[in-house]
Structure formats: C-alpha cells, structure tokens
C-alpha cells in the first residue's frame with residue numbers, strides 16, 4: 001500500500017494523480033486538517049507532525065510514503081528517511097527536475113509556503129544541478145487557507161494572487177513551479193496572472209510520475225492487491241474540506257476522521 005500525507009486536502013491532488021497513474025496499488029491518505037496550515041509553523045513542529053503522520057500511515061500498512069506537502073518535504077524528509085525503514089518520496093525533486101527540463105532560458109520562479117521558501121530547498125535543488133540557473137522564490141502564505149476555505153474563484157483570491165505574483169512578473173521567468181500541493185487548485189487563476197507564456201509545473205503530477213517510475217524500477221517494494229482500496233483519513237473533517245476534496249476527485253468522498 002502507498003501512504004500519502006499532507007497538512008490538509010492539498011495533497012489530494014497528488015493522491016488523485018497516483019490513483020490515475022497507479023491503478024493497481026491500494027493507497028491510504030492522511031490529511032492533517034486539524035493542524036493545517038503547516039507553512040507558517042516552525043521546522044521542529046512540522047517535523048513532529050510529519051513523524052506522527054508517517055507512523056499513522058505505517059500503522060495502516062503503508063510500504064512507501066509520499067510526503068505530498070512541499071512544506072513537510074522541505075524540512076522533514078531527512079528525519080523521516082533516518083527514522084523509518086520504508087522509501088520516503090518527497091515532492092520537491094520531481095518538480096525541480098521537471099522545471100529544469102522545461103526551462104529554456106534558465107530563469108525559474110517558485111511559489112510556495114513560508115516554510116518551503118525559507119528553507120531555500122528549490123533554489124538549492126535546482127542550482128546544484130544547474131549552477132547557471134536563476135531561481136526566484138515568492139512566499140504566498142495566504143493561498144493555503146484560501147484553498148482550504150474553498151475560495152477558488154473569488155475576487156479577493158485573484159487580488160491576492162496578483163499581488164504575490166507581481167514581483168515575479170519582471171524577472172523574465174519562463175517556468176513557474178507551483179511549490180505547494182494546494183496550488184494546482186488555483187492553476188487557472190495563476191496562469192492568467194503570470195501570463196500564458198510561463199509554463200506552470202505542478203508538483204502533484206510530477207510526483208505521481210516519479211513514484212510510477214520508482215515502482216517500475218523497484219517492483220517488490222509495494223505489494224499489488226487483487227482488491228485495490230483507496231482510503232482517505234483526516235485528523236478533522238470540515239464542510240469546506242469535503243467540498244474541496246470532492247472537487248479534486250469529481251466524486252463523492254468519504255473522509256474517515258482518525
């Protein structure tokens with residue numbers, strides 16, 4: 001079974017992509033809705049939450065963990081890899097690799113939570129592979145609460161996006177990494193404001209493709225079941241979270257509070 005966690009419903013964009021690309025595998029998802037958002041919290045707190053989320057998923061039978069959260073990926077990956085004996089896959093590397101492959105002018109923008117931007121992880125990952133690339137990062141702390149609240153097409157959301165994207169507009173970027181798994185839900189609004197010439201990189205799809213490739217190369221790590229199950233757990237359940245979840249999957253969702 002594949003275990004996937006996020007601070008809330010954003011990581012469901014990864015889970016949805018995994019369901020579609022890896023239909024033979026069961027998955028368990030854990031959304032820490034009670035403690036969302038992670039982005040404004042300290043690395044120590046995010047690491048502690050990530051350990052608990054991983055333990056929960058291992059308890060459910062996970063044989064591989066996807067950290068479907070850029071904030072947790074940027075500060076907790078090393079600790080989780082040291083502490084747990086299963087493969088831990090994070091969302092930064094797949095998105096950074098894709099941005100490197102797609103950018104033609106070597107100027108990449110990254111938007112993410114405060115935790116992700118402060119960690120400098122995208123800058124480090126991209127420039128380690130491509131020292132001549134320029135990486136411009138913008139923290140967008142209000143976007144996660146807006147998505148969790150279901151404000152996906154409100155005037156206020158558009159205004160806030162315009163303000164967050166403004167500094168990136170004169171940097172001549174040709175690629176923008178959506179460095180938060182909540183942001184694919186705002187993809188249309190972001191594209192309209194950053195301009196159609198800028199290619200958006202969705203860390204959710206890239207991570208699912210990365211996991212698919214990993215499992216092709218390591219076919220014994222996660223067992224395939226005859227009866228595939230997709231279970232969605234959360235530390236709390238709210239009406240708005242349910243609405244966003246159903247929008248991501250375009251089907252009625254059951255969220256098991258645990």
Ligand code: DGL
Nearest residue numbers: 007037038039070071181
């Ligand atoms: N989806 C998480 C991410 O990718 C959001 C983190 C948060 O809760 O702030 O960063």
